[in-house]
Amino acid sequence: MGTIKGTLLVGEEILRQLGVHEVYVVDSTTITLPDWAALHFPGTGSDAAVKWHTVLNVFSGCFQWNWITEGTKNDRKCFPEIKDLAGKLIIFDLGYFDFTLMQHIDITGGFYLCRLKSNTVVMIREVVQGLGKSAIGKSLMMHPKKRRGNLIEVFCDYERIGLRLRVIGFWNPILCQYHWYATNLKVAAIVIYPLYRLRWQIELMFKGCKQSLNLDGIASGNKNIIESLLLASLVAQFTSQTILRSSMTQLEHDKKFAVSYQRISKVFCIIAKDFIPFLLSSVEDGLERLMRKIDLFLYELFDPNYRRRRSTIKIIQDTLNA
Numbered sequence: 001m002g003t004i005k006g007t008l009l010v011g012e013e014i015l016r017q018l019g020v021h022e023v024y025v026v027d028s029t030t031i032t033l034p035d036w037a038a039l040h041f042p043g044t045g046s047d048a049a050v051k052w053h054t055v056l057n058v059f060s061g062c063f064q065w066n067w068i069t070e071g072t073k074n075d076r077k078c079f080p081e082i083k084d085l086a087g088k089l090i091i092f093d094l095g096y097f098d099f100t101l102m103q104h105i106d107i108t109g110g111f112y113l114c115r116l117k118s119n120t121v122v123m124i125r126e127v128v129q130g131l132g133k134s135a136i137g138k139s140l141m142m143h144p145k146k147r148r149g150n151l152i153e154v155f156c157d158y159e160r161i162g163l164r165l166r167v168i169g170f171w172n173p174i175l176c177q178y179h180w181y182a183t184n185l186k187v188a189a190i191v192i193y194p195l196y197r198l199r200w201q202i203e204l205m206f207k208g209c210k211q212s213l214n215l216d217g218i219a220s221g222n223k224n225i226i227e228s229l230l231l232a233s234l235v236a237q238f239t240s241q242t243i244l245r246s247s248m249t250q251l252e253h254d255k256k257f258a259v260s261y262q263r264i265s266k267v268f269c270i271i272a273k274d275f276i277p278f279l280l281s282s283v284e285d286g287l288e289r290l291m292r293k294i295d296l297f298l299y300e301l302f303d304p305n306y307r308r309r310r311s312t313i314k315i316i317q318d319t320l321n322a
Contacts, residue, residue, distance in 0.1 A: 011059035011313065017320045018187055018195075020111055021087040024064060025199050026096060028053040028075050029206040031230070036221035043071035048221070050230065053078040055090070056202040058313075061264075063205075063238065068230055076101075085110035089185065091199055103163050106184050113196055116140075116180040122156035122165060129153045129189070130169070140167060140180065147171055152178065153189045168192045187320070194315045201312070208265030209237050237265065250298060257314040258306030267297045 015021065033041055033048040043049030049071025055064045065080045075095040082104045089111040097117055105112045116122075122140050127133060130152030135143050140156050152169035168189045169178035181192050210216035215233040218226055251259070271293045303309065310318070 011317075014313070014317055014320060015059065018089065018185065018191075020089040020185075022060075022089070023058045023195075023198065024080075024085075024088055024090040025056045025058060025202045026054070026079065026090055026092045027056075027199065027202045027206075028078065028095075029210075030071055031210075031216055031218065033071075033218055033226060034221045037223075037226060040223040041070045041226065046071070050226065051078075052206075052215075052230070052234075054202070055080050056205060058198050058201055063234075066234065068227070082108050082110070089113060089195075091196060093199060099158050099161055099163055102165070102182065102184075103161060111183070111185050113181060113183040113185065113192065115196070116167065116182050120158075120180075122158050122167070124154050125157050125164070126155040127153075128155070144178075147176070151189055191316060191319050194312055194319060197312045198316075204260065205237070208263075209233055212265035212269050236268070239268070250295075251302065254306060254314065255302045257317070258302040258311045260301070260303055263301050263303075267294075267300050270297060 011023070015023070028051050030043070030045070031050050031052065032043070032046050033050060035047040038048040041048050041050045051069050051071050051073050053067040053069065053073075053075070055066075056062075057064045067078050069078060076098060079096060079101070080090075082101075085105055086109040090105065091113045094115050094117055097114060102112050102114070118141065120141060124131075124135050124138055124140055124143070127135055130149045131144065131154065135154070140154065144152075150171045154167050154169075156165045156167050157163070158165060165182045166184060167180055167182050169180045170193045171177075172179050179193075181196055183192060185192070185195075215230070218229050220226055220229070271290070274290045274293045303311065306314075
């Protein structure tokens with residue numbers, strides 16, 4: 001499936017401060033199917049499953065790229081074209097971890113942010129903060145072995161392909177260890193962790209599609225029916241974004257940052273009875289009825305506790321402006 005363009009809804013200032021055009025998150029979700037669908041869609045954790053691979057544009061709420069495969073397809077083999085990432089930041093988890101991928105994104109003029117695997121062998125070449133000079137020349141994962149502060153920033157070499165990485169470590173007080181992140185972004189190190197948390201946005205999208213848009217309720221084993229129902233659920237998700245676009249202009253600045261993608265899916269289900277007649281009719285009052293219904297549920301789109309519990313996007317904005 002191809003690329004789908006989206007209009008920027010929030011985050012213009014964040015993008016400018018990050019020095020990127022857009023922020024993408026790539027991930028996949030597995031949808032379990034009846035066992036008799038295994039012939040066309042073999043699974044790993046179950047006999048039959050299908051995988052939806054996608055790229056979410058965090059600040060437009062739009063899926064930029066999509067690919068539907070059998071459940072056994074490896075995530076690393078489902079990645080958007082590197083040439084399309086120039087000037088953009090793409091965030092991915094350990095399922096896509098690949099030093100060569102990072103190198104190609106960097107060469108293309110794109111930006112990446114990901115976790116480092118615990119068995120990664122990279123050598124510390126420069127210490128920016130958090131460690132002494134004695135750490136230079138040592139393996140990152142072997143040093144430090146205990147807490148040296150809440151944040152460590154170093155430059156490391158992956159010598160096999162001659163790649164230099166900017167690596168930031170954040171102390172996890174629960175696990176009593178550092179979580180390491182690799183990036184080529186040139187922003188304050190403190191911003192990296194909340195940026196990586198943007199991955200949660202795509203998980204909320206998946207959850208909304210499965211719970212509210214019936215993506216997880218396919219009972220057929222017929223290949224054509226399965227693909228049609230999957231596409232129908234995806235179209236419903238794309239269509240639900242029109243709610244967001246028609247409503248965002250009415251929300252105050254801080255409320256825009258607290259909009260939940262999972263809430264959007266739920267509201268869309270509520271107004272679906274008014275949305276379908278609007279699509280099937282060109283009568284103007286159909287649009288008016290739809291907009292009145294959307295306005296009625298406007299305040300269901302964002303977290304009501306947004307003043308006490310900042311969203312990840314708001315945390316990023318505040319950290320950049322600190």
